[in-house]
Amino acid sequence: MPHSTLAPLTTLRLGGPVGDILNLADPDDWLELVRTIGDRQEDAPLTLGHGSNVVASDTGNEGTVAVMNTRGIAVKRMDDDTVAATVQAGHPLADLVQWAAAEHLAGIECLAGIPGTTGAAPVQNVGAYGQQISDALDHLTVWDWDMGRLRTLPAQACHLRHRHSRFKNHPGRWTILTTTFHLTRSPAAPIGYQPLADELGLHLGVRPPVAEVTAAVLANRCRRGLLLDPHGPDAHQAGSVFLNPPVTAAQAACWSAAGCPVHTDSDGQLRASAGWLLEHIGYRPGYKIAAGIQCSNRRTLTLTAHDGATATGFAQALTELSAQVKIATGIRLQPEPVLVGTWP
Ligand SMILES: Cc1cc2nc3c(=O)[nH]c(=O)nc-3n(C[C@H](O)[C@H](O)[C@H](O)COP(=O)(O)OP(=O)(O)OC[C@H]3O[C@@H](n4cnc5c(N)ncnc54)[C@H](O)[C@@H]3O)c2cc1C
Structure with missing residues (x-):
């Protein structure tokens, strides 16, 4: 494959150098791939699909990346x-x-x-x-x-x-x-x-x-701006950056009285709207957060990457937003995208 960084393998288009990239298109080639890289835990590749739920490190990934392209x-x-x-x-x-x-x-x-x-x-x-x-x-x-x-x-x-x-x-x-x-x-x-x-x-x-x-x-x-348009202004994104956070019954009562949507998930856990919490502390669609990183033009809960963005900056933005929400509301936001590659 022509890639030498993780960036083109992700929808955020961030991420540094990578060793081998093995593109699995034919399911029958799987055992051959395993024979090539080794079959045990220390040989395990970083497995990626379309890279739409990852933040890939600027440092990249030392080992092999297996990209799943099998269909059927x-x-x-x-x-x-x-x-x-x-x-x-x-x-x-x-x-x-x-x-x-x-x-x-x-x-x-x-x-x-x-x-x-x-x-x-x-x-x-x-x-x-x-x-x-x-x-x-x-x-x-x-x-x-x-x-x-x-x-x-x-x-x-x-x-x-x-x-x-x-x-x-x-x-x-x-x-x-x-x-x-x-x-x-x-x-x-x-x-x-x-x-x-x-x-x-x-x-x-x-x-x-x-x-x-x-x-x-x-x-x-x-x-609602929830489709990935690869040619639109919000193309480089990984969807919602935070999960709707679990809240106690007391927090749910307090924040729904303030207007925050709260729902019960399939496990019976009360969850508050992460997007509402971000807007509660002042963020809005299009808000610029750090170099090359902003809320998408359609949704506050989606951050998009532009010229000058780095994966480190993106991860720091998530940490910063989460800390601000915790201070303002007492509710802790957990990032939804997975950090992949080698992080310091
Ligand atoms: C615009 C947008 C909207 C979205 N909307 C939703 C939504 O409504 N609901 C929702 O739940 N998610 C949503 N997402 C998140 C994302 O689409 C899902 O998480 C999706 O399953 C990621 O698939 P992927 O192939 O891109 O995985 P990747 O981003 O490539 O990988 C995600 C994680 O899965 C691992 N992985 C990937 N493939 C394999 C495999 N074959 N075996 C083992 N591990 C693997 C990776 O190592 C990584 O840890 C959205 C994302 C975007 C960009």
Whole structure:
């Protein structure tokens, strides 16, 4: 591959020099890749999909980077209404969702428009509009770098929670090679998220056709600046920079009285809106934060990188914003993108 830095492998376009980059396009080449670099933990590469949820170090990455570009969906009929769809890790999640909508298969319809690969989706249990990948995920095949072999992991073994999984706790332990979903030929899951109900002009709990939900999610994401436009002014970004923070019942009561949206996540945890908290302390879309780093033109919670930006500056901006919110509100923000590469 022609890259010699991490920057072109990420949507932020930040990141320094890298040793070998191995581009996996054919799933059958995986074992050859393992033979090339070694099969154990000390040989484990930094695995990347589309680099849409990472901040890659200016210092780069000493070891190998494996970029997952494998594509394909294999379908197996389970019963009259259910199929098991096994998807290669590099297959774009957005394409998978469109395919499912075209096939009238429910289970992932609200995940339309999320950038990145299907193989990366379990890492932070991606979710949006009241649905998350764990709702339909059945099992994964992975290379276990600790054991030096292929394994099948049932979804229950992945500890998938709100934007979290076992993979986040042990970066580099597993490379996800395929994901298998159980999808049903049925109307969409009941609408559980008010902005989506509003977009569709329906009540919560209604089950419209899958394709209608997918189209409504895309329209809503477009209006809210949640789609990645590689040619727009906010092209170089990694999406939301903070997770919606967990809050206590007392904090939830206090901050929702002040106007902060608070919701209960799928694990029953109260969470405040990270974007609202940033706006509460004075940040707005387009606000310049540091050299080359600003809030996106559409959303305060998305930071974009421009000329003069560095990964170090980006990470410092996250630390600074988090500290300011903690001082002003007592609530601690956790970054959403993963720091990859070698950090001081
Ligand atoms: C505009 C925008 C909107 C977004 N909206 C949402 C949203 O609504 N909901 C949401 O949850 N996320 C959202 N995201 C975040 C991002 O799209 C997801 O986290 C996505 O899953 C990242 O996929 P990727 O292929 O780009 O992963 P990368 O950024 O390449 O990698 C992310 C992490 O996963 C690891 N990883 C990647 N592939 C593998 C693999 N095959 N095996 C093991 N580890 C792997 C990497 O090492 C890294 O730690 C958004 C991002 C952007 C830029």
